Amino acid sequence: MKILLIEDDLSTLNFIRKGLKESGHVVDGFSNGKDGLDAAYLNEHDVIILDRMLPEIDGLTIVTKIRNNKITTPVLFLSALGEVDDRVKGLKAGGDDYLTKPFSFSELIARIEALNRRQNPKSDIDILEVHDLLLNKRSRKVTRNSVLINLQPQEYKLLEVLMENSNEVITRTMLLEKVWDLHFDPQTNIIDVHISRLRKKIDKDHKVQLLHTIRGAGYSIQYNKV
Amino acid sequence: MFLNYFRALTAKTVLIFSLFFIFIIIVLSLSVYEFTYKVMKKENNRVIDIEYEYLVKTYLKYGPQQLYLTINQRSKNQNTAIYIAADEYNDKIAGNLNSWPEQKIDKDGYINFEISRTLGAEIITHICRAKTIEFKNGPKILVGRDVQPEILISNALTNLIIFTIIFIIFSGIFGSIFLGRYTLAKVNILNNAIQSITDNDLNGRINNKIINNEYKQIATNVNRMLERIDELVDNSKNISGNIAHDLKKPLTKLKSNLELAALKYKNKNNAKYINQAITEADNLIKIFNALLDIASFESEKKQDFKTVNLTLIINSLIEIYKPIFEEKKIELRFNIEKNLEVLGNKILLTQSFTNILDNAIKYSKADKNSFIEINLFNSNNIVNIEFKDNGEGIEEKDFNRVFDRFVRLEKHRQTEGNGLGLSMVKAILKLHEAQISLHNNNPGLMVKINFIKTNQ
Numbered sequence: 001m002k003i004l005l006i007e008d009d010l011s012t013l014n015f016i017r018k019g020l021k022e023s024g025h026v027v028d029g030f031s032n033g034k035d036g037l038d039a040a041y042l043n044e045h046d047v048i049i050l051d052r053m054l055p056e057i058d059g060l061t062i063v064t065k066i067r068n069n070k071i072t073t074p075v076l077f078l079s080a081l082g083e084v085d086d087r088v089k090g091l092k093a094g095g096d097d098y099l100t101k102p103f104s105f106s107e108l109i110a111r112i113e114a115l116n117r118r119q120n121p122k123s124d125i126d127i128l129e130v131h132d133l134l135l136n137k138r139s140r141k142v143t144r145n146s147v148l149i150n151l152q153p154q155e156y157k158l159l160e161v162l163m164e165n166s167n168e169v170i171t172r173t174m175l176l177e178k179v180w181d182l183h184f185d186p187q188t189n190i191i192d193v194h195i196s197r198l199r200k201k202i203d204k205d206h207k208v209q210l211l212h213t214i215r216g217a218g219y220s221i222q223y224n225k226v
Numbered sequence: 227m228f229l230n231y232f233r234a235l236t237a238k239t240v241l242i243f244s245l246f247f248i249f250i251i252i253v254l255s256l257s258v259y260e261f262t263y264k265v266m267k268k269e270n271n272r273v274i275d276i277e278y279e280y281l282v283k284t285y286l287k288y289g290p291q292q293l294y295l296t297i298n299q300r301s302k303n304q305n306t307a308i309y310i311a312a313d314e315y316n317d318k319i320a321g322n323l324n325s326w327p328e329q330k331i332d333k334d335g336y337i338n339f340e341i342s343r344t345l346g347a348e349i350i351t352h353i354c355r356a357k358t359i360e361f362k363n364g365p366k367i368l369v370g371r372d373v374q375p376e377i378l379i380s381n382a383l384t385n386l387i388i389f390t391i392i393f394i395i396f397s398g399i400f401g402s403i404f405l406g407r408y409t410l411a412k413v414n415i416l417n418n419a420i421q422s423i424t425d426n427d428l429n430g431r432i433n434n435k436i437i438n439n440e441y442k443q444i445a446t447n448v449n450r451m452l453e454r455i456d457e458l459v460d461n462s463k464n465i466s467g468n469i470a471h472d473l474k475k476p477l478t479k480l481k482s483n484l485e486l487a488a489l490k491y492k493n494k495n496n497a498k499y500i501n502q503a504i505t506e507a508d509n510l511i512k513i514f515n516a517l518l519d520i521a522s523f524e525s526e527k528k529q530d531f532k533t534v535n536l537t538l539i540i541n542s543l544i545e546i547y548k549p550i551f552e553e554k555k556i557e558l559r560f561n562i563e564k565n566l567e568v569l570g571n572k573i574l575l576t577q578s579f580t581n582i583l584d585n586a587i588k589y590s591k592a593d594k595n596s597f598i599e600i601n602l603f604n605s606n607n608i609v610n611i612e613f614k615d616n617g618e619g620i621e622e623k624d625f626n627r628v629f630d631r632f633v634r635l636e637k638h639r640q641t642e643g644n645g646l647g648l649s650m651v652k653a654i655l656k657l658h659e660a661q662i663s664l665h666n667n668n669p670g671l672m673v674k675i676n677f678i679k680t681n682q
Contacts, residue, residue: 019489104481182546
């Protein structure tokens, strides 16, 4: 993936660049808004990672400008401003996702990969498929090996989010936001409980396990062994 | 309510002084009585005695006929002097008194009696005092005086004393009510102002334009003290906020570098330690974030709040937590009224309810009869939320303390947590002008939240 990274703090810029390169991505990094905007106009990146507060041109302006120029590259805001209002402002200006500093790398990577997939989204597809697990969005029916699985609404929602991002890691934070609309981490391990219930329904009595826990990162639904 | 006024120190002082004045008046009146009434009485008695002796001498020297003559002469000239000479049958022989009066001898040897006088058309009674003697084988005589002025002065003095005492009693009572009311009113203005400022986390000042005199000085000084406290609180808030903010950045970098290292050493044994370090860094960052959040909630004014449906929030929390309750074998009871709305921030409110619920679950007892009860209802335009449990509970003395930052009760030191959860809850609810209180659920805890409802 080719990523445009605009971040004014050089050390942050460097370790994000390093980390993304480690995970096999190509990174163009800029430390001021003007150079960043010029690079964004080239429209050759898959994802833009953008700091909110930048010298010369700030992040919100950059997004507004490139969106006005019909550039649809997904934008992930990166900011120390974590208040709800700040998030809303960023998303309204045309950003696609918002990550508050400090963040974890796995979170950042999971989010930009999810953004990239949005370019050719699975959300338009009615039937999601992982190995012999099928989820029909229209009828809200789930089958494994052609056997109907009876899921509670929340379990269905959880499975849907996981399957829309199959073969990728979904972090706990993303699950909390997307499945339960919780924008903080509760003390109680709700995710573990819900995942284990879902796992019981889809993986129990099957040789091939599809729902995987990725230690220190999150969860993933995939056929291949992790 | 009048009794309240008497409790004021000023009122008591006034009452005590009134009693003191009454005492002084009594002493003073007794002296006046002594110096006027008694002196007058003595003087009258002296005149009676002189007349008496003169008449007795006249009788002894010149005989009865001369006595009668003298008495009749004197009776004509005198108005206040009273004479009568009578025979053994009490029949009048001479004098200006019509008949011999009833005799009652007082301790000084005088007799007192009343006479009727005509003053124009009016008949008035006067008190008289006299001395009598009965000569052997002769007449008996009475020499006396009209002592009405004495009586009048005595009555006037008594009336004056009674009137003065009553006047002082009344003025004392009304004076103390008035003064007590006045001081209480002033002190109450100060008291109420200070109380509301204290309840309002030291926001607001005493309006010292509504009071004058020495109380104004107090108000001004209290205001100055509050300013000073405000400055100090602001300073300390800023300091902890700044520290948290400044440490967050290096911590983030520390964590990012650890993550890079973890990526590099993914499959080596040492990765375990790196991952542990990352978890620790995460916890620290969480604490800093929580501190910054609490500080920002505490200092912020109401943001642009929207109408939030509490029924939906609570119902969805119940939905989310259902599997956890089943897993932990906690019975969930709930009674949720429909469509209760308040003005607020949905994310923050959800977070505070979640924190309370998390605590209830964390401190529930691992036996079969554990339950958690959630009630949402409207009473008198106040939206109430109750979270009840029969878990470990909190001792009453700790009810207020648990909302302070980093406070963890002794018995919970071993459990996970950073002591910021309830501080966060309180800060969020304060931002919403909602009140949270803890109650004993015997056993267990009840957390009660009150919102002033915004819609009907």
